[in-house]
Amino acid sequence: MAGLYIHIPFCKSRCIYCGFYSTVQRDLCSDYVDALCCELELRRGYFEEGAVVYGSFDYEPWRTVYIGGGTPSLLDGNMLSRLFGSIDCSKAVEVTMECNPDDVTQEYADMISCLPVNRVSMGAQTFSDSRLRFLGRRHSAGDVALAVERLRKAGIGNISIDLMYGFPDETLDEWQCDIDMALSLDVEHISAYSLMMEEDTPLYDMLMQGKVSEADDELSLKMYETLMDRLYDAGYEHYEISNFARKGYRSQHNSSYWNATPYMGIGASAHSYNGISRQWNVDDVEAYIRSISEGLVPMEIENLSKESRYNDFVMLSLRTPEGIDIERMRKEFGEEWVKYCMDNARGFIRVSGYLRVDGNRLVLTRKGLFVSDMVMSMLMKI
Template identity: 40%
Template structure:
């Protein structure tokens, strides 16, 4: 099974980010101790203690000290059995990846996810990233020299610009770094972010959908021509380098989420930890799990499978949709399935539903139209 740990600390707030985090590190030691206690409390959640992947997300997990990382792994290994070939990923910011820090990470982590976002200095300043364009390139080379060859970088497209030249140069730079995996997302303006507040006040205007779609098309075309497979809408990998941990989410595998705001899934329910560091620490120290549990209805299971599965190269199995729905999915959604095939957004081959290349631009809409009512 799969383990996720949320490290909710950042040096500064990126203007687009609406994940749970704090820019004050004062609670970091207490929170790491609470993570260790929650691991112990939740060790039987998955029904097995065999781990295939471990993922440190955030926030900025590269802010953990070597001692903090060692203490978390000591707890993990005490309560779980980690497969010898387990994928162990840590999200990192470029400015944290010094040669000394990379040497400290190497015994614990075999995959780095580096939040580069852009190689263009003005775009980094616009997003309020803590690193420079030079650090964005240097950190990848330093990681490779330190022995990290299973690397992924994050890039953001759809950033306001006069044309697509900056995005084109970002892709060219990414290819020169020769990383085996790239995740790329359109800049999304969330209400409770700096960009969202600026937009509400009329101080900022994002790009239109057409501009972002053109850059998405450039992304697919450029990476495809250079040996990357788009195995999920936003994720591109060279053969054998798909993210095993993230793929487990898209394939509806059970996972345990540890930390404030972390989610867990055991096949029939989801639970959501409180998104507040102080409340999380207090509850864990009292021996309580500060989470909300949601039992999933058949419709919930179908809808989640559609939302995640259709985004991948594996698509959705009609037989699985029928099983989850109690045999009603095809009968109830037959007209919509036919309409989406007529539009050229969806194909059905035997038991498999897949988005077409055109359908990838409307993935969430395709899934939403097929949702079943609870």
């Protein structure tokens, strides 16, 4: 059984930091949902070609389903019912839907709780109204607590929130307040990312014009360290570089990305992976709907070389506390690749202490988490 990702690339407005594809043309939502249902039919058989590497994967029923965006909570009950009518969730262990906090009225929370959705993920980002306004977010700090309360009342027992840190001029004390606010919501899962100033975003233009500056590296590291300490003390397990969960509440869907398990993504700009290739759909809603109506999935494919598969394996595995499974590496890539990896890891194990060997696994230490990008790149084949 594999995972299904469904991309809903519609937003009411664009946030200044966002580098993802999305459109504010919401009149296309209904046709888009119909196109998603058609794509599901057109993609039957997607996992067959990858079976040589990962064994066979049933197309359906899905093990996990993740509806992400964009803003999936812009879809109304009718659209969501049509969508779920096309998806076999009968054996799904997790069905996540991303929601914008200000879309979660009690009526909306009650409606989604009647669907197969059993997990909701919300982008809280920060509990400072001025920073939310700066980001161009639609919701206010108070909306997040209200949304959590309404979702709980509707019976959603698994809630995740996203946080951001490293805002221009943000202090460590302010970040600690955000963490405390997040903890006071008592949610099952917290993700936290440092604010990135990506090219082709309004925030990047502001950076180039000298209107904002990036957070100082040392402060960012201190913020990350504070995050790890506070969430650990509060009983959360740090199970991926940016993700923390209460026991039993790791994201099953996202964990399958880190385990390099095949998944299918449908919708404009969605990515898929079947073990031997990666493919991604066109990032244009109108072109997507047009092409699907003609019976063609508008996508590009990259057949993965052994090097790319090895690099993905190293990079994704090291993001988790389970680290690199050396036996699995040996089985999938051969002894020569294990030797390459271990030769490059030696200095990090014996000298810097960024990596440690734990049985048959190679794992980042706490010190190593702060320099994870550098360590990963040194173990990868360039």
